[in-house]
Amino acid sequence: MSVWDVALTIINVILAIISGIGAYNSVKYFRKSKNLTIFAQTNKALVEVQKMLIKLPEALSSSNSSRRGKKGLSLHNALCDIGQELNVNLTEINSNIPAEYSGELRQLQNKDGFNLQTYINSYISGDAVKDNGIDSEDFNSCQAKLLEIQDYLKKVALETEEKLK
Numbered sequence: 010m011s012v013w014d015v016a017l018t019i020i021n022v023i024l025a026i027i028s029g030i031g032a033y034n035s036v037k038y039f040r041k042s043k044n045l046t047i048f049a050q051t052n053k054a055l056v057e058v059q060k061m062l063i064k065l066p067e068a069l070s071s072s073n074s075s076r077r078g079k080k081g082l083s084l085h086n087a088l089c090d091i092g093q094e095l096n097v098n099l100t101e102i103n104s105n106i107p108a109e110y111s112g113e114l115r116q117l118q119n120k121d122g123f124n125l126q127t128y129i130n131s132y133i134s135g136d137a138v139k140d141n142g143i144d145s146e147d148f149n150s151c152q153a154k155l156l157e158i159q160d161y162l163k164k165v166a167l168e169t170e171e172k173l174k
Contacts, residue, residue: 041173047107048169054105055162057098062155064098065148067091068132072142085135088143092132099129102158110165117158123150 068091075084099118106114118125128151131137137147 044169044172047109048166048173050105050107051110051162051166051169054102055159055166057101057105058155058159058162061095061098062152062159064091064094065152065155068137068143069145069148076142084138084141088132088137089135092129092137095129096126096133099126106162113161114158117161118154120154120157121150123147123154125151125154 068088071082071084071087071091074082103111103114128137128147137143
């Protein structure tokens, strides 16, 4: 074995070690960026749920105004507009949530015999209107469902935030 063979072997070992360190750093960076993406998507979905929780009471307000006989109020039109906004928010939530959490989120949306998407669609179609108003029990179920989803998304965001530290 010549001096050149030994020198080249040592250089190859050093380069292999440097490549290994680079690969380790790349994997570490990939995991961190993946968690950061999950955190951002979860926070975006959380904002959409909060928009829904702010918008939902407008339906109850319109229903109460309709029951009091307020002139010039079309409950069907008001609920349709509210339903369309809620549907956009729910679509954003479903498209933004990371794949590993989407199954649990869909279960929350359809839990206890109450389907959130169907309820929102009933606003758009006008099926939610009963006796010149909306059913307060269904409304409360919808609001409770949104609060459950909000709590779940907060939990996911906190878990992901811990992974980022």
